[in-house]
Every structure is written in structure tokens, then in C-alpha cells.
Amino acid sequence: MFELSMTRLHEVMIILYSVSVLLYFMDYLQKNQKANRLAFWLLAIVWVLQTIFLFLYMTRTGRFPILTLFEGIYFYAWVLVTLSLAINRLMRVDFTVFFVNVIGFTFMTIHTFAPFQAATNAAAERLMSELILIHITIALLSYAAFSLSVVFSILYILQYRMLKKKKWGQKLQRITDLSKLEKGTFILNVIGFPMLLLSLILGVQWAIITLPFMIWYDVKIVGSFFILGIYGVFLYLKVGKGLAGKSLAMLNIAAFLCLLINFLLGSRWSSFHFWYS
Structure with a gap:
């Protein structure tokens, strides 16, 4: 049940993330401030969902989830989303957020559809x-x-x-x-x-x-x-x-x-x- 819920959560995140990247691309092409604002809030929702997943995963495993490739890619994507939100709000560096999120979206997709997720707990126990x-x-x-x-x-x-x-x-x-x-x-x-x-x-x-x-x-x-x-x-x-x-x-x-x-x-x-x- 937990795995199914997490799968659905990741599917929602991928959809929202993809829409956010597309809106940032529209802003990149046309300087569309409405698209930029909507992309930011969609990305903020993705960040909240990612954070919830990290919390649930930590609660379930009893450790910080970075000890396997499956977990490491996810944490890396979470850090990139966090940094992109901070850049968007604090630095206002145009286009940087779009390119950072292209990298972040790529790793989120790799994480979501990776074939090696089932082995994470066994590998983590060996690395603890x-x-x-x-x-x-x-x-x-x-x-x-x-x-x-x-x-x-x-x-x-x-x-x-x-x-x-x-x-x-x-x-x-x-x-x-x-x-x-x-x-x-x-x-x-x-x-x-x-x-x-x-x-x-x-x-x-x-x-x-x-x-x-x-x-x-x-x-x-x-x-x-x-x-x-x-x-x-x-x-x-x-x-x-x-x-x-x-x-x-x-x-x-x-x-x-x-x-x-x-x-x-x-x-x-x-x-x-x-x-x-």
C-alpha cells in the first residue's frame, strides 16, 4: 500500500514538474510573467510533495534517505528544486531557474521510472x-x-x-x-x-x-x-x-x-x- 501511494505521488509530481518546466520555457521564449508565476507555484507544490515523500520515507525506514542510488538521485533532485525556488525568489536570475529545473526534472524522471528501487533497503543496511x-x-x-x-x-x-x-x-x-x-x-x-x-x-x-x-x-x-x-x-x-x-x-x-x-x-x-x- 505504501509503495502504491508513493508511486502515485511521484506520478503527480512528474506531471506538475513537467508543466512547470514547460511554463518556464514559455517564459524563456516570450518573457511571460504569468507563466513564470504559475511555474513557480507549481514548482513550489512539487517541492512540498517531495518534502512529504522524504519525511514519509524517513519515518518508514528510520534513517536519512541518501544511501542508495535510488535515494541519492531523489535527494539530489530535491536539492535542485530547493535551490531553483531560492534563486527565483532571492536572486531573480532569468533563465537560470529553467535550466536548473531541466536537470532536476531529468533526475526526477530517472528516479521515478528506475528499475532498481526494490533493492534500496538491502543496500542501505550494508552501508549504514x-x-x-x-x-x-x-x-x-x-x-x-x-x-x-x-x-x-x-x-x-x-x-x-x-x-x-x-x-x-x-x-x-x-x-x-x-x-x-x-x-x-x-x-x-x-x-x-x-x-x-x-x-x-x-x-x-x-x-x-x-x-x-x-x-x-x-x-x-x-x-x-x-x-x-x-x-x-x-x-x-x-x-x-x-x-x-x-x-x-x-x-x-x-x-x-x-x-x-x-x-x-x-x-x-x-x-x-x-x-x-
Whole structure:
């Protein structure tokens, strides 16, 4: 009964979320304030439903739900919705909310129709530990920071191309200027990088304490440190070399694509990561 109720709840959320994204897209194309307001309130309803689901799930399982891929994707989507609502109300950065919600909607859809939901409790019991809980939470929060960062980079590329082609219009005016987009990308990566580093340190510590042997060349470990290295290179090029502009934005987009691959597929090839089991 609980599973059926949750399935119906997720179906309602997907419908409302899809309508919200479509309305934000209308606002993106036509600067429709009514569509923007309606999209915001639909997204707020989605956030309330997501929060209710998290509360019910925590009540049922007796733990914070982030210990499996099924749970981690959901928490990640919830964080993105929370951030998009905050951006819409506090920062008023046009178009950012639309792109953030495209990412959030994608992960909500993956979560809703994922085939591995039944194995979540068994996998979570194997992972239960305060150390791993902190490790995964910080990692997901760093992913959220990098998600916002890549949205700023995408907007930077769009703005750059419109300026180069001399396309003056509403869309150009509604995208924040290049310097602010670049600064936003940098600040978010400055936030995400140390969080990811701390997460990896805690994860390695947990593995050393818990596992009978530590495989340093494991795909998941190598992939995670590789991603950390890419973002480290980004920060070095920005701060140490003073690099700016399109090339840095493209590097940030490439780093995020690598992060997604590692997040969704890395543990499939790992010899001991069973978070995604």
C-alpha cells in the first residue's frame, strides 16, 4: 500500500514538474510573467510533495534517505528544486531557474521510472554508518553546486554566441552579463570543490576502516579523483593563470559531463561500491 501511494505521488509530481518546466520555457521564449508565476507555484507544490515523500520515507525506514542510488538521485533532485525556488525568489536570475529545473526534472524522471528501487533497503543496511552518511550528503551537495555552476556556463556560452552574432533582443537582455555569469561559475566551483574533496576524504576513510582491503585503482575512486582534478585545473586556470571566457566555460561543462557519468555509471563498474546496488 505504501509503495502504491508513493508511486502515485511521484506520478503527480512528474506531471506538475513537467508543466512547470514547460511554463518556464514559455517564459524563456516570450518573457511571460504569468507563466513564470504559475511555474513557480507549481514548482513550489512539487517541492512540498517531495518534502512529504522524504519525511514519509524517513519515518518508514528510520534513517536519512541518501544511501542508495535510488535515494541519492531523489535527494539530489530535491536539492535542485530547493535551490531553483531560492534563486527565483532571492536572486531573480532569468533563465537560470529553467535550466536548473531541466536537470532536476531529468533526475526526477530517472528516479521515478528506475528499475532498481526494490533493492534500496538491502543496500542501505550494508552501508549504514554515520561516516558514509556524511560522505554521501556532502558529495550530493557538491554535485548541486556544480549543477548550478554548469547552468551559468551554459548561459555564458549562449550569451557569448548571441553577442558574437550581434543578436540583440529580449533574450540577450534577460541573461545576466558575461562577467556576472563567469563570477557565478567561479564562486559555485569554489564552494563545490572543497566539499567534493572533503567527501572523498571521508569516503576513503570509511573504506579503509570498513573494508578488508582498499583498491585504489577502483573505477569509482579513480573517476572521483579525476573529476576533482578537472575542477582543480579549472580553479588553477582561473586564479593562477587568469584564464577567462569561453574556453573556461567549456571546460566547466566538460567537467560536469564527467561528473554525471561517474555519478550514474561509475559504481556499476566498481569492485566494492554498492551504493547503486
